[in-house]
Amino acid sequence: MTLELFLLLAAGLFAIGLYGALSQQSIVMLMMGLELMLNGVIVAAAAFWYFVAPGGTDGQVLVVVVITAMAVEMAVGFAVVTALYRARQVDMTDDAADLKG
Amino acid sequence: MGELPWWSVLLLPVLLGAATWAVLAGDAVLRARAAGGPGGAALVAPAREVARLLAGQRRTTVAADRVLGGTGAALLPVAALLAAAVLPMGERPVADLSAGVVWFNAMEVLAWAAVWMVGWGSNSALGLVGGYRFVAQGLAYELPHMFAITTAALGAESLRLTAIVDAQRDLWFVVVMPVAFAVYLLSAAAMAFWGPFDAPVARDVAGGAAAELSGVDRLAFVGGRWLLLVVAAAMAVPLFLGGGAGPLLPAWGWAVVKTAAVLALLVWLRHRFPTVRMDRYVELAWVVLIPLTIVQALVVALIVLGGA
Amino acid sequence: MDLTAALLRVAARRPHVLVVAVPGSAGARLALEAALVRRGWPLATGPADADVLAVAGAPGPELAAVVERIWRQVPAPRARIGIRTAGAADDALDAAAALLRDAAHQRRPPATSTAGDDGRDHGGDGDRSDRGGNGHAGGHAGGHDGRHGGRHGGDGGAHGGDHGDGHGDGHGDGHGGHHGHHGHGDMELPGGLPMADLGEDRDGLVLDRLHVPLGPVLPDWPAGLVVRVALQGDVVQEAAAEVLDAGRAAPSVWPDPVARELDALARFLAVAGWAAAAARARALRDGETGRAEALVRRVRRSRTLRWSVRGLPAGSTDVAALLEERLVGVEAATRGSPSARRGVEELPGLLVGAELAAARLIVAAVDPDTERAGVPREVRHG
């Protein structure tokens, strides 16, 4: 177990998430991509805490912040999907981009 | 303090299995008596039930999601056993984690995923209704439950279960935090979809999430549910009832006696009350129970601060 | 040592029994239920949970077809019995237990052609190869239809305007297949499952709708009744009630009007999830109908039950009022003046707008008379 291995894993998760966030049409799937990217950030933050500055707490606080960000992202994402769907019955980014449904 | 030796991991399923047997038999006797039939045969009912499900054929339905359904059924007993890892049996648990209370909560929440996956997996409308009902129930019971167990941790100023037991040497937490204990009892029944909270597997939807399960799948699901009930009841002992503390008997003896008492209470609850409709309980939980548990936590925090 | 045989022997002492009630045969059903209580055999919740399929009465052609379908869904080891008269219950149950215990019989390869040929609805073919090939169509409530359902694009990259053909009723916002796939025969799912369609829900979202038949084989469900509902989420949007083999059987003969009322009350209590009170009601029904009023008082006293059903809409009234009607019915019967029962035709109007759980309570509380002559073929609402 080294810092580099953990960071490579984090980069891998981040890249997979990025691919999903960019390529998926469905808003829900897009949010899954974002979640995966944040997942990578958690790994990186925890690894930095352990391998660089275990005496401090910044890494841990960063994990807490990322978890909160995930929850907020999910909640707002689904609220927006619900509002969009109620108004126009779309759940795809391409359709939501049109000015008029 | 410390932890039990590694082989106690193997002992855990045996002990929990025995406790589960006792509850099952007790429940069957009560049922038989309510129906006016003979109660004696009910004592061996668990064995017959296990044999029946072991010999039973596994069945599937059209376009079933076997990956999720199978995972869900297997996950339920695993979650119960993992939650039990931090349970002090007598004085020492199998794994004395520093964040034991949170670990227990996290493992018990796995049941959400398990029940939903089982309900979804069978591709049947009634099964799915059962799965959804458990999610609604989870959203209702989980927050008061978290506040209740947080209050116990707050009282002991530690998330470690052995420390919580130690903190109750003079006074059981049930005396200091009765509201938290009552809420914990309700959520223990709810998390094992038991008693008045059995809507996810109720008869009105033909068994709900378990409607299409047979054979070994059903054994894992139903067995996991009973294990979860036993673990949730047993966890009330270190959290609120002073753990293994008591005169004469050894610590494990008291733990067993107290767990049996809590289980008896839960079995009685189920026979005494009809199923609570979730649309009613959800509002009660959010409008009444959450504020109550927060106030309870506040009171305990003040007591702890005053004592320090 | 033959482990399976040993397990079968142990298990055969306490099989779960799925009771199929036939209209007009309440006597056989009551005898069967009483025999099950004496033996301590539990009632199954559905075909998956059953070892013994017990048909109480002589089913008509429609119900018999349902029973065949249900039987195909019962996992081995299994046995099937038919009870025509009240006296036959114990013998039939013994025969079922013997079949379940018989490992050789349960292992026999599928022999569907011979099953039941002896004219007694008897025989348990150890049909191990039947892996749900028929997919629960109908019969067992809650068919397997499209929770996967609706809004199937049906093809890769389903968006843009490239679906002009065959979507005449589409809603015209780009997604072919996303909307309006009513009647697209080519859009059937694998396994021959029908797709869900769309409908507006009570929160103003247009979401999938499922068409689910409730009954005739559901726990604590009136004999022979089938309610076809369109569910959105679990809210009933349309309901149509019918009685299988309507008008075929003569109404059941009840020894005591109180027993009939208690039977209905027991069904309601069981659906409400109060197993202990339901068991008490059944015990009173089978014996001391004179003490029914104590049970009525106990039900009235239950705060939890009242809290659960009060204000739960059922058409223009609420479930609490329907329950009170039930309880008054019991009291009236004990005084020797049985009240009139509601008919099947009232059901759909009460059910529309209720959730599934509430719908079950409503059906149990109304307890429609499915045996009356002149039951209409089908009534719908919604």
Added chain:
Amino acid sequence: MEIVLFWVLAVAAVVFGFLVFRLNSMAQVTFALLASFLAVAGLVLLLGLGYLGAVIVLMMVIEMVVMAIFMIMYMMNPAGLMPMAMYHNKAGSMAISVGTFVVLAAGILLVDWPGRRGTPPPDPTVALGEALMGGQMLTMMTLGVVLFATIVATVVLATDRGRYDRLGDDLRARRADDPAGGGVGR
């Protein structure tokens, strides 16, 4: 032992993460994402952060189960019975993400990371708690306000019924007109 656990969990996290965009069934996709999160939670536990690991499990299970419900509500093909792809610009996204990974990996391998300073406290949970209630109090308060704002904003966005729908135009209705009743008799 730890090395083995690390590799198992790391591979599981990546494989399940990849499956999220490969599986057809939306339900399976959701739980593949959950499995990826659980693997990461295992890694966090492995690093000695017992509390944060358990909290990740707790949060993510609840979040993914709720997510599964929304998925099935809004997605076109929740069970994946009809394989279908819903991508746009697949090649471009792939190129961008692979490029990102290569750049990140190069950075990770080339940068000379600082050595370890200090040792983990005996109970990192206590340290975290004291940080959040002490030096990082501002972070904690910001998170709290953000969460509260999220609750209000999401409810407003997602519902189509305001108080005038529930209580009448003059807000004087004695009982709110709700499609489903509540449990405290309002």
